[in-house]
Amino acid sequence: xxxxxxxxxxxxxxxxxxxxxxxxxxxxxxxxxxxxxxxxxxxxxxxxxxxxxxxxxxxxxxxxxxxxxxxxxxxxxxxxxxxxxxxxxxxxxxxxxxxxxxxxxxxxxxxxxxxxxxxxxxxxxxxxxxxxxxxxxxxxxxxxxxxxxxxxxxxxxxxxxxxxxxxxxxxxxxxxxxxxxxxxxxxxxxxxxxxxxxxxxxxxxxxxxxxxxxxxxxxxxxxxxxxxxxxxxxxxxxxxxxxxxxxxxxxxxxxxxxxxxxxxxxxxxxxxxxxxxxxxxxxxxxxxxxxxxxxxxxxxxxxxxxxxxxxxxxxxxxxxxxxxxxxxxxxxxxxxxxxxxxxxxxxxxxxxxxxxxxxxxxxxxxxxxxxxxxxxxxxxxxxxxxxxxxxxxxxxxxxxxxxxxxxxxxxxxxxxxxxxxxxxxxxxxxxxxxxxxxxxxxxxxxxxxxxxxxxxxxxxxxxxxxxxxxxxxxxxxxxxxxxxxxxxxxxxxxxxxxxxxxxxxxxxxxxxxxxxxxx
Ligand code: KIV
Ligand code: ZN
Numbered sequence: 043x044x045x046x047x048x049x050x051x052x053x054x055x056x057x058x059x060x061x062x063x064x065x066x067x068x069x070x071x072x073x074x075x076x077x078x079x080x081x082x083x084x085x086x087x088x089x090x091x092x093x094x095x096x097x098x099x100x101x102x103x104x105x106x107x108x109x110x111x112x113x114x115x116x117x118x119x120x121x122x123x124x125x126x127x128x129x130x131x132x133x134x135x136x137x138x139x140x141x142x143x144x145x146x147x148x149x150x151x152x153x154x155x156x157x158x159x160x161x162x163x164x165x166x167x168x169x170x171x172x173x174x175x176x177x178x179x180x181x182x183x184x185x186x187x188x189x190x191x192x193x194x195x196x197x198x199x200x201x202x203x204x205x206x207x208x209x210x211x212x213x214x215x216x217x218x219x220x221x222x223x224x225x226x227x228x229x230x231x232x233x234x235x236x237x238x239x240x241x242x243x244x245x246x247x248x249x250x251x252x253x254x255x256x257x258x259x260x261x262x263x264x265x266x267x268x269x270x271x272x273x274x275x276x277x278x279x280x281x282x283x284x285x286x287x288x289x290x291x292x293x294x295x296x297x298x299x300x301x302x303x304x305x306x307x308x309x310x311x312x313x314x315x316x317x318x319x320x321x322x323x324x325x326x327x328x329x330x331x332x333x334x335x336x337x338x339x340x341x342x343x344x345x346x347x348x349x350x351x352x353x354x355x356x357x358x359x360x361x362x363x364x365x366x367x368x369x370x371x372x373x374x375x376x377x378x379x380x381x382x383x384x385x386x387x388x389x390x391x392x393x394x395x396x397x398x399x400x401x402x403x404x405x406x407x408x409x410x411x412x413x414x415x416x417x418x419x420x421x422x423x424x425x426x427x428x429x430x431x432x433x434x435x436x437x438x439x440x441x442x443x444x445x446x447x448x449x450x451x452x453x454x455x456x457x458x459x460x461x462x463x464x465x466x467x468x469x470x471x472x473x474x475x476x477x478x479x480x481x482x483x484x485x486x487x488x489x490x491x492x493x494x495x496x497x498x499x500x501x502x503x504x505x506x507x508x509x510x511x512x513x514x515x516x517x518x519x520x521x522x523x524x525x526x527x528x529x530x531x532x533x534x535x536x537x538x539x540x541x542x543x544x545x546x547x548x549x550x551x552x553x554x555x556x557x558x559x560x561x
Contacts, residue, residue, distance in 0.1 A: 046300045048291060049241060049267040050284065051085040052078050054316060055100070056116055057281050058271035059089070063490075063510050063519050064320045065541050071100040073423070075108045077315050078272075080388055081308040083111055083284075087140060087269075090116040091130035092123045096548060098130050105134035112136040112178060119143035119168035128175035139172040140210070142182035145197050146189035158193055165197050169204035180208040182245065187211070187218040187226060195233035202234065208241040208267060213256055216249025216279060220259035227263040243267035246282045248274060253282035258290060261300060272316040273324050273331065285309045285330040285362070293357055307363040311387075311419065318423050321508045321519030323493060330362060370414055373407035380418075387415060389422050399425055409525040410502045417504050420497045424523040424533075432457040432540040433483060435532050440471045450474035454482040454536060475532045476509075479539065487513045487539055494527055507534040511542060516549070518542035 055071050058064070066074070071088070078086050088104040089097040105113045113134040115127035119141050131137035143154075143165050150156055156164075165181065172179040181201035183194050198209055211230070213223060223246070231237050244260030244267070246253040257268050274283030288309070291300045313331040317324050326333045336359040338344045346353035359365045371383055377400050384391050384399065391399055402421050407413050436453040451465040452475060464482025468474030472492065480487055491510035496503040505527035510519045518541035522533025 044301065045266075047266070048261055048300050048302050049084045049243075050082075050288065050302050050304055051087065051114075051243065051267050051269045052083040052111075052271065052284060053087040053245075053269050053281060054078070054271040054275065054284075055104075056087040056089050057269075057277060058275040058316075058320070060277050061275050061280070061320070061322065063517050064275070064322065065518050065545055066100075066319060067541075067544070068096065068100045068103050070319045072103055072107060074312075074316060074319060075104040077308070077312050077388070079108050079110045080305070081312050082303045082305045084303060085112040085114055085138065085267075087114045087116060089130075092117065092126040094548060094552070098126060101127075101130035102133070105131045105137065109135060112138050114138035114140045114180065117141045117168070117172070119164040121167070121171055124168060124171045124175070128172070131176070136178065137176045138178040138180060138208075139176050140180040140182065141168045141172050142184050142210075142212075143168065143197075144185045144189075145183035145194040146185035148188060149185045162197055162200055166200045166204055169201045169206050173205040177207070179206050180210055180243070181206040182210040182212050184212055185214040187213040187223060188215065191226060191229050192233065195230055198230065198234050198237065202236045202240065206240065208243050209237060210243035210245050210267070210269065211260070211265075212245040212269075213247060213253075214245075216247035216253060218246070218252070218256055220252065220255045223256045224259040224263040227260055227265060231264060238264075241267050243269060244282075245269035247277065248279040248281065248283075251279075253280070254286045254290065257282045257287050258298075261291075262298075273313055273322065273328070275316070275320065275322055283329070285313060289330050289357060289362065292361075306361050309362040310364045314416070314419065315423055318420065318506070318521055321510060321521055323495070323508065330357075336364060370412045371403070371407065371418070372412060373404070375403075375407070375413075383415070383418060384422060387419060387422075391422070395425070406504065406525060410504065414498055416498050420504055420506060420523045424521070432543055433536045435479075435529075435536045436461060438475060438478070438529070438532055440475055440528055442471045448474045450478040452478045452482050452532065454479060456483065471528055472531050475528060476535050479532065479535050483539060485513060485539060485543075487511045487535075487542065489535075490517060492531070494531065497523065505530045507531040509534040509538040511535065511538045513539065513542035514546055516542050516545045518545055 089101040091098040091101045101115045113131050115131045117123035117127040127139045186194050242265040244257045244265045246256040270284040270287050271281040272284050274280040288304045338347050343354045434455040438452040440450045442448045447467050448471040449467045454462050462482040464478045466474050466477035468477050489511050493508045495506045497506050507522045507530040518538050520534045520537030522530040524530040
């Protein structure tokens with residue numbers, strides 16, 4: 043392989059999914075994983091199989107169905123974790139186990155309540171155990187950047203002796219500066235020369251806004267794998283953003299000299315899909331994928347770009363797939379046209395799924411003159427969520443006037459197929475419909491966040507609503523898409539409620555399993 047080729051390890055579905063409020067089901071994770079494969083990532087970290095039965099199921103489904111990238115499962119340096127991860131990734135064409143243990147004294151003393159000697163023993167046993175299942179094993183010394191470099195080097199040497207093939211150096215709490223991080227990697231190379239024979243990897247968190255800068259510094263110090271997530275999602279302030287590091291390496295290739303296998307034209311679409319399915323919005327001024335990343339507000343800039351794009355643009359929007367997709371359908375388009383438009387967008391829909399998408403498409407096309415690629419994308423992603431939905435919005439009425447408080451009536455079908463009615467007089471139409479749904483489902487959910495965005499421009503644009511609510515201490519997100527924003531909001535609320543119920547059920551099942559004595 044080209045020595046300057048950088049491996050892109052995507053952790054959207056593992057570290058990214060650890061962001062508060064995100065609760066992706068297996069269907070949604072699979073859809074994202076397929077899109078990551080289209081994007082051309084080298085490794086998909088699909089989840090943390092021992093963390094829950096849902097995570098295990100998703101990693102296993104991705105390992106079975108997604109071809110091309112390496113599929114990795116995360117495991118603490120403990121035998122049961124490693125066995126669960128091994129089972130989850132077993133059916134992948136290219137399985138990897140990623141095992142980790144902290145090397146910083148803060149973690150060893152306070153979190154692990156253990157000793158350096160124990161950590162060495164656990165790292166040795168974990169890598170050896172992982173190697174007994176797969177030939178591709180990644181080892182991470184967690185919180186490495188706050189650890190003693192000599193001790194970390196000793197642990198890495200052990201991991202290498204036991205057969206680790208990738209060594210990842212996490213800046214777990216986003217504490218390092220680029221210079222320090224590069225210096226830390228440089229010192230590890232000196233202390234552990236065998237590191238030159240494996241892939242060194244970087245995993246940087248963004249607590250100080252340095253995740254991408256630190257990742258680049260790591261690559262310049264010799265690392266050839268970058269761990270990152272779409273839209274930079276992840277624990278706390280998130281991970282290094284995939285689109286930023288990839289476009290940095292691509293745009294400054296002549297200066298930096300590195301390459302990746304990413305098809306950059308899939309970036310915008312992947313970002314939209316992840317934002318939609320996670321319910322995490324992308325800030326308007328976010329580098330690369332923010333709504334304003336290619337917008338020019340000042341007259342001088344607009345004038346310059348009209349004369350010559352490169353006056354104020356260092357990247358062409360088409361290279362990340364933001365423009366140039368002129369696919370448009372209308373109300374006379376048939377099932378065949380829809381199918382091939384979806385195919386062009388990378389969605390393989392047949393049978394019942396195509397029928398449902400066609401029905402939704404017709405409803406939208408009746409209300410909206412042109413249905414664009416972005417509308418179709420929003421619709422299909424929206425439909426994905428239906429499979430596992432436990433409540434369904436059947437119908438609603440909302441009376442709105444500026445002379446009396448709005449009143450909403452709704453019918454919601456429950457998981458047993460029963461139609462439940464509810465009504466409420468609220469402070470505003472959205473408040474009224476949300477509380478009417480609570481009344482219909484007899485649930486005391488509390489709204490935590492609500493957002494509405496337009497999928498495209500124009501007066502007849504589709505509205506996309508995102509809701510985060512809390513039910514019995516469990517927070518969950520849901521999204522909805524419609525030309526009617528009240529309908530989009532109600533759908534989003536019903537889905538968030540369904541997700542919260544599923545989470546509560548999973549917790550109950552786990553608690554029951556813990557109480558049941560093993561046979
Ligand atoms: O941030 C971190 O240290 C991690 C490890 C599990 C690699 O996510
Ligand atoms: Zn992390």
